[in-house]
Structures are given as structure tokens and as C-alpha cells.
Amino acid sequence: MVVATEKSNGRSIPASNISPNTIIELEKGDPVVFEKYWRKRGEECSIVIRGWEMMSYVGDEKNNVCWYMLPEVERSIRRLHHVVGNAVTHDRYIVVGTGATQLFQASVFALSPSHPSKPINVLAAAPFYSEYQDEISILRSGLYQWGGDAASYQKNEPYIEVITSPNNPDGIIRGPVVKSEAKGKLIHDLAYYWPHYTPITHQADHDLMLFTFSKCTGHAGSRFGWALVKDIEVAKKMTRYVQLSSIGVSKETQTRVVKIIGVVCDGYQNFGSMESELFFEYSKRLLRERWQKLWAVIDESKVFSVAKYSKAVCNFTNESSEPSPGFIWLKCEEGIEDCESYLLEKLKVRARGGKRFGVDSKYARISMIGTDDDFNEFLKRVSNAKKE
């Protein structure tokens, strides 16, 4: 809905249809930026489900781990990782969930001791994904509890460390940081380890890796995630969690996952696809363009700053490039103590403040994957902010 461009500080920022008094919602990471790709692809990505199809709870009675998963879902996931080269699937069990959110909780449950004398600590290095703490704490489980910042963990007790890489909110590539001598178990949340967000420098090869459809292809409304799991007992325990939590995962969603992943992979494996029409290339260009526009504004800003990323060679695209993360991890400069409040009050932009991520309120997270209108209006307001 970009209707014109206007000059702002000597730089051209596309105008938006949004009135200056409207609050822009950039607090969630709603990946609607990818809609335009799927619109371009047209009807080939449609699914049709008939009234009598997939009525059963069971997806694959021969699967002795994840019985509610359709066999073609498993094949699609393996194919996608094979095409992208971002994770090892050989000798891994696949467990699917109602989003990575459900699978994160299934993972923590599966890695926790069954009969602990006290709850095991679940840790993540700050800044950490804002929802982990609430997801862990909501039911006051006797099996596990939130242990806070992994970097400052000093206890000599077993723990579970969650490694989010690239990290949400700041896009940094990460490894484990706990230095305790106690035995730790690791969960790798690789939601953003896809070529549009970051260079694929290696095939991830960890015991328990989480991925989500939401951030891969942008289909957040589908609520679908998957785990690659080395140990069959962990995979079975995760499946049991999903069973007790929701008796499996929507078969309509699974049908769509097969179709969408199929279209993505066909593009790479069929001779004659135009590079500009391939999903990750197209999406990477979208995000990179946004980041370039952002840098232009941030570099001149006296109010905000964003840490720079270093380049790396991507094995998937065979080029060296900077990451183009799904979020801006914005820092307010001297004199502004609460970045979230400043953004809301002065710029009428709803962001998620640093405290939710376990750090200083000078920081705030802003979505990079919303609508063009919202993004352009955000740029304009940030650009104007420096004049105050």
C-alpha cells in the first residue's frame, strides 16, 4: 500500500497510509512480510481438504514415536533440511508440535528428571526470548523452574540450557555459555537459522533442535513446529507431552506444511526456476532491503543505535553477507532510560522492552517482518525522532 515517497532528511523513505497518531504494532514478530511472496506464487500453493479427509487422531500408525504425524510431513521436513543444509536429519527422530512453543515445553519436560528432589533449572543467556520464562513458570512445575541468565549461572546442579541461534531478540549466533561443572542438557532453538535471516555457515548437529514453520516460510497462523531429536527416549517423551497437551497437531496444518515446503523445495530442485522467484532468495532480498533502509536512518540517529553484524559466507547462497534478522534490537542513547516507553509515547510505536528479555530497559525489540506500511512508517518516525 505504498502510495508515494517523500523526502525526509535528504533520504527517500516510502510514504505509508498510516496517520501520525496511529500506534504501530511492532511488538509481536508476526511474519506477514512473506505474504507477498506467497501471493506471487498464486494458486500452486493452495491446499484443498475434503470433508471426510483426515478425521482420525492418528497420522501414521507405523510411526512408533510421533504417531500423530503424517508420513509426508516427515519426508517434507527431511527434504527441506537437505535442500537448505542447515541441520543434520540423519539418525534423528522428528517430533512435530503446535508451534515451536509447544515443542519447547515438550523438550523441557522430556529433558527434566522424572522424579526430581527439586526442580531442574532452565537457563538462557540474556538477552533471551521473552516468552521462555513465562512458558516455564506458568504452572509452577515441580519438574523444572526458570533459572534466569545462563551466563551468570553458578550453581553446581544439573540444568537445561536453551541456546537460541540466531538469537531472538538480537540476531547473534550463539553457543552454550554455562560454565558449571554440573551436568547440563541443551535445547537448540534454531527458529531463525534459515538463509533469509542469516548466513548458513554449517549444518547444525545437536541433540535436540527446534524449528518453526512460522519463521521459516512465514506461516505463523498455522501453528506448526518440529524437533530433530537424537535420543529416541527423549523423542518419545516429547510426543507424550504433545499427546497430553493437545492429542497431536492439526492435520489441516500438516497438509499445508507439506504443500508449502514442497513448493519451496521444488523451486530449488527443479531445473529452470528463476533465482528471483526462489523463496529464500526473494525473502532475503526483502529483509536486506529493509535493513539497508534501517541502517541509513539509524546511522544518522542521535536517539537510537543498533549493533553491527559481521559478514559470513553462506553455504546455501554461496555469497558472503551480513545477517538480516527478524528483529531490530534497538538501544536508546544517553538520557533515555526506558526505550519501550519512549517509543510508545514519543513515536507511537509499540515495541517489547529489554526487561522482558532479561536486560536493561534501554533496549527494545522491534519486528522487522511486519507489513511494508508499518515498517515504512516506523522508519519515518525514527528518522524524525533525531530532530527532537
Next chain:
Amino acid sequence: MVVATEKSNGRSIPASNISPNTIIELEKGDPVVFEKYWRKRGEECSIVIRGWEMMSYVGDEKNNVCWYMLPEVERSIRRLHHVVGNAVTHDRYIVVGTGATQLFQASVFALSPSHPSKPINVLAAAPFYSEYQDEISILRSGLYQWGGDAASYQKNEPYIEVITSPNNPDGIIRGPVVKSEAKGKLIHDLAYYWPHYTPITHQADHDLMLFTFSKCTGHAGSRFGWALVKDIEVAKKMTRYVQLSSIGVSKETQTRVVKIIGVVCDGYQNFGSMESELFFEYSKRLLRERWQKLWAVIDESKVFSVAKYSKAVCNFTNESSEPSPGFIWLKCEEGIEDCESYLLEKLKVRARGGKRFGVDSKYARISMIGTDDDFNEFLKRVSNAKKE
């Protein structure tokens, strides 16, 4: 796949394609019996979802309770209850979940005190649905705990009682049973309160009522349930649970729910529908036929018995009839102590034993809503069992 009929004990039981040594799986309540109805309805029940549709987490940004629900889902649910007359929806908030399973847990969370000195007891009268206990206990929550059989609850402490009506496993219509003077909160699980299973004698009008798509139309693979909730704070707390548990409910599923419920309701509201083609009439006939065949076999059985149901007038069909529940609650007669084991070893039928439902192992639950083949083969084996 019924290919012929054979005489067995002077009664005609349709033959099945199943070899006598094959184990028949009747342990789950997989509602595939309804497939044939939807097959008959043909393409009018199909949904089409395009690649770019419903990518957002958000379903209805104007809904200040259940923000991930599509507005047309809410309208469909209200319309369905209006057509059937089985529950009051006026002045109720609707919260949707990934099956009633997720919503049951959301309800318990929402009704539990937020900062309890000890976990609140969750109770249900035995025989109770076999999964409640594990769903409540799996994470050893500090908020709530499984309190066992509601009928024997003696503590003078706050509690939550779950009333499943018609009851799973035994099909009985129920009300609350706890006699404690302490304050209790109630969850009404009305998964089976639909005209094909039981006469609709009144509009249910409780504070918190749960329903599921699985048992209403038979679409268990969709994982969809809904709650009708009187108190907005309870509805909001339930929504928060679903948000932290899975960030909402699949939009593909929601799309299908709208279509299927629409077809059911159109049948009743459009002039000229043939009664035999209406969903509840057709499904009731299917189940009643099965029950009639079952009674013929059980009445002659010296091994098994099933309690008789009394007739009631159904306000929906305007006729007096017996219930035709989704499960057989089978009792083994004298000399057989473990009904589940007997069924598996002697009849090669997998059932769910009484202990899972909080009662004696002389009982076992068997699905009445599986395939024709499985049901007919089951009848044949029960019929033969009495000869031993």
C-alpha cells in the same frame, strides 16, 4: 468394506475383512464412523486455503479476549448451539483451543488460585475420563493436583470438580457430586452432549462448558475445541494459557471448522433438506444401529454385560429415545477379574481397562465410533466368546 453376512448364533452379523488373529484397536475413541456421512456430502464440504492466506498469529484484533480466533469461528459456534439447543451462548465468551484437551488444562489453570499455599484439588466422579489424571499430574504443578474420585472427597478445602456429561466412559448424564462445605468451582465437559449420542433434554447453562469438534462432527484430526465461559476474567486467563502453550489455534483448522459447522447448520436451516441427510439424524441412526446389534449380542452373552440406559425426550429431534453413547462400558462377569486382559488375550480386542477410569478392572471401555469392519468383527468375537 462389508462384503457378506454370516450366521452366528442364529443372528445375522455382517462379516468383516479382518482375520481372526488380527488385534482390533478399540482402545481410542477415534470417531471415524462419521467419515461416511462426510463422504456422502461430497465436495460441498471442501475447504481451499491459498498460500498467502491466514499467515498471521492474529485471528481478530478486535476480540479483546480470544485474539487468535477468527470472527467467523465465533459466529459458527454460536449458530451451532442455537440450532441444536444444547447450550446457552448468550452472555458467554468463547475461547477456542487445540482440542478440548488443551482447553481442559486451560480451564483448570484459569480456575486455580494464582498464589496458592498448596495446590487445589481437581476431582471427577469415578468412572472418570482416563486422561484427566495424567493431564493434571504430568508437570507436577504447584497450582493444582489430581484429587481423585469426587464422590469420596471429604476435605474441607477449595476444589475444582469436572463434570463430564454424558460421561466418558459410561454415557451417564451427570451433575456435581462433591458434598464438601468448601468452595468448589465446576468445569462441565460436554464433549458428548450432542443429539447423536444422547437426548438433548435441556439447554446446558453452566459457568464453564467445554465442547470438541472431534466428538461433535467426528473431525478428531483437526484438534479443535471450544469453551463457553461466563466470567471474562476466566476467559482471559484461559486465553493466556493457550497463548503460552501454543500461541493460539491453527487457522487452517479454524477454516475447516467454519465450513463443516456451516454445512451442518445449513442442513437444518435451509428449507427442503431431507431428514435422512441431516448430520445428527444420520449419525444417530448409525450409532443406534450399532447399539441395537450390540444389545442383541450382549443380551445373550454370559461373559459380558452393559448397563441399560433409560429413554428421554430429545428437544432437538422431538422423539423419545435411549442414548447411543460413543463408548461401550463393558463389564466382565464372574470369574474374569481383568476385562482388558481378557479382551486382549481371548478376543484380541484392545480396550481400555477400568483402572484407568478409577474403577475396578472388571470394566473396560470400547469405542463405538470406529470403522464398520472393526465394529462387526468385534461383535462376532463377543458373540463367539459366550460359547467358551
